[in-house]
Amino acid sequence: MDFEFGAEGEAFRAEARAWLREHLVGDFAQAKGRGGPGSEHEGGDVRRAWERELGGGGWIGIGWETGPGTFTGKGEYGNRTATLTQQVIWAEEFARAEAPARYGHIGENLLAPTLLAYGSDEQKQEFLPGIARGEQFWCQGYSEPGAGSDLAGIRTAAVRDGDTYRVSGQKIWTSLAHDADWCFVLARTEAGSKRHQGISFLLVPMDQPGRIEVRPIQQLTGTSEFNEVFFDGAVASAAHVVGGEGNGWQVAMGLLAFERGVSTLVQQIGFAEELGRVLKEAAASGAADRDPVLRDRLVRQWAELRTMRWNALRTLGGTSDQGAPSVAKLLWGGWHQRLGELAMQVRGTLATIGPYDWSEQRPYELDALQRLFLFTRADTIYGGSDEIQRGIIAERVLGLPKEPKGPQRAQGAQGSQGGDR
Numbered sequence: 001m002d003f004e005f006g007a008e009g010e011a012f013r014a015e016a017r018a019w020l021r022e023h024l025v026g027d028f029a030q031a032k033g034r035g036g037p038g039s040e041h042e043g044g045d046v047r048r049a050w051e052r053e054l055g056g057g058g059w060i061g062i063g064w065e066t067g068p069g070t071f072t073g074k075g076e077y078g079n080r081t082a083t084l085t086q087q088v089i090w091a092e093e094f095a096r097a098e099a100p101a102r103y104g105h106i107g108e109n110l111l112a113p114t115l116l117a118y119g120s121d122e123q124k125q126e127f128l129p130g131i132a133r134g135e136q137f138w139c140q141g142y143s144e145p146g147a148g149s150d151l152a153g154i155r156t157a158a159v160r161d162g163d164t165y166r167v168s169g170q171k172i173w174t175s176l177a178h179d180a181d182w183c184f185v186l187a188r189t190e191a192g193s194k195r196h197q198g199i200s201f202l203l204v205p206m207d208q209p210g211r212i213e214v215r216p217i218q219q220l221t222g223t224s225e226f227n228e229v230f231f232d233g234a235v236a237s238a239a240h241v242v243g244g245e246g247n248g249w250q251v252a253m254g255l256l257a258f259e260r261g262v263s264t265l266v267q268q269i270g271f272a273e274e275l276g277r278v279l280k281e282a283a284a285s286g287a288a289d290r291d292p293v294l295r296d297r298l299v300r301q302w303a304e305l306r307t308m309r310w311n312a313l314r315t316l317g318g319t320s321d322q323g324a325p326s327v328a329k330l331l332w333g334g335w336h337q338r339l340g341e342l343a344m345q346v347r348g349t350l351a352t353i354g355p356y357d358w359s360e361q362r363p364y365e366l367d368a369l370q371r372l373f374l375f376t377r378a379d380t381i382y383g384g385s386d387e388i389q390r391g392i393i394a395e396r397v398l399g400l401p402k403e404p405k406g407p408q409r410a411q412g413a414q415g416s417q418g419g420d421r
Contacts, residue, residue: 005085012082013089020097023053031100044179047100048137055134060108063087064116064128077128088313095269106176107131107138111184114255118201118243127182127203141171141185141204141229142252151186151252152195156231158187158202160238165189167204167234173382177214177227180206185236186252189245199248203240204231211235220374221366264312264328271305271332274339274372281369282346297342304335323397326389333379333386340376343369 005013024032027046034042054060061079075081082090102108112131115124130136147153156169167187177183183204190198206212211234216224243251279298282288288295308331315324344351351370366374380386394400 005089009085009089012086013093016090016093017097019057019059020093020099023057024097024099028053028100032098034100044103047103048134048179050100051102051104051134051137053134055132058132059090060104060134061112061128061132062090064112064132075132077124078132092269095273098273103137103176103179104131104134106140106180107136107182110140110255111138114184114201114251115242117254118247118251122239123203123242136182137176137180139174139177139180139183139206139229141174141183143173144170145172152249154186154188154199156185156187157191158185158189158200158236159191160189163238165202165236165238165241167202167231167236169231171229171231172226173217174214174227174229175225177206177229178216178224182206183229184242184255185231186248189241189248196249198246199252200245201242201248201251202236203242204234204236208234220377221371264308264332267332268305268309268312271336271339274343275301275305277369278339278343278346281343285346285348285350287346287348294342294345297338301335301339301342304331308332308335323393326384326392326397329384330386330389330393333383336379337376340373344373 028050031042031046031050034047051060055078058075058078058080061075061077062082063084064075064077064079108131112128115127119127127136131138141156142151142154144154144156147155154169156167156171158165158167165187167185169187171177171183171185174183183206185202185204186199187202188198189200193199204212206214211232213230213232215228215230217226217228218224219226242248278301279288282294282298288298308328311331312328315328347369351373391403395402
């Protein structure tokens with residue numbers, strides 16, 4: 001395959017790079033690289049302002065509609081239009097510029113494509129412009145205690161009450177729920193329904209004191225990107241059921257299909273930056289010179305990252321392999337976890353300590369590589385565990401017999417988030 005982007009693509013790259021260079025200044029420049037895994041608490045106000053800056057430039061939602069091969073046209077919702085190639089280029093340049101981590105990616109990359117595919121015209125007009133302007137933030141209410149990878153086991157219920165629904169239940173691992181304006185929630189709207197039946201996809205406003213409670217979950221890194229969310233009679237409009245009542249499973253599976261794709265390539269740019277830091281650490285400490293086995297692992301890590309990029313580009317090129325998203329998740333989850341382990345190995349015993357402020361006698365904070373190691377312990381679980389991804393490949397691609405399922409073994413959604421990102 002040809003993995004080059006051509007003259008038109010490179011012209012778009014130059015334009016995107018120039019816009020980022022012009023706008024990533026001042027407070028935005030000070031927030032470069034902030035807000036990623038393990039530092040989700042950093043720069044909240046600036047990152048929200050950065051969303052509005054992106055929205056003002058039309059850079060949110062460039063993949064919602066396919067334009068005529070140029071990024072200069074405006075889409076229906078205030079977003080620029082772009083081809084798939086241009087979407088990839090923009091994502092790469094955004095990551096290379098080390099722009100602040102996004103607050104609006106759940107609305108832009110998950111909800112918006114779902115509304116375009118399944119939503120009513122009224123729902124599109126109500127929600128998509130606010131997302132495109134960088135003014136409306138979303139979280140994903142899928143996983144529940146006992147219903148994570150087995151998403152079909154959800155118990156949250158929504159009872160019809162005139163023109164509204166009353167939502168009651170609990171969601172868990174809900175990323176950014178503490179800052180979200182809205183949550184798209186899977187709930188049972190048919191009493192007594194089982195598994196995939198009787199589920200609806202509801203859009204629920206989060207500003208409902210006394211009816212919605214958000215409790216942070218502290219991670220190994222000491223930060224709290226994830227949350228528990230409790231619904232106690234929360235109100236959702238009947239006009240905000242996406243895809244029709246009882247069709248939530250179909251809508252949910254459609255959303256999960258949007259979860260991979262261009263975002264995988266964005267992720268790999270960040271991975272390359274992290275790998276570069278680990279390589280510098282290995283060179284500075286002399287570990288790569290002393291240990292040929294470690295040196296071999298570092299080279300293998302670089303080669304595997306290149307392979308993941310080519311595989312992601314091949315998949316975007318139109319392959320119909322329904323197992324491709326599962327393969328991609330298996331590749332990057334294990335790769336990133338091994339990188340975290342390498343980050344600690346190149347430091348040796350020094351990996352267990354960090355800087356200490358003796359003047360204030362303040363315990364040291366984790367540095368970037370220590371956060372990398374701790375955060376990546378979850379990479380093979382969230383976004384659909386390795387076990388679930390292998391089951392999908394075995395059953396749906398290879399045609400192998402289904403594995404017997406007990407109460408805790410039922411296999412549901414492909415990517416139900418073990419952090420609902």
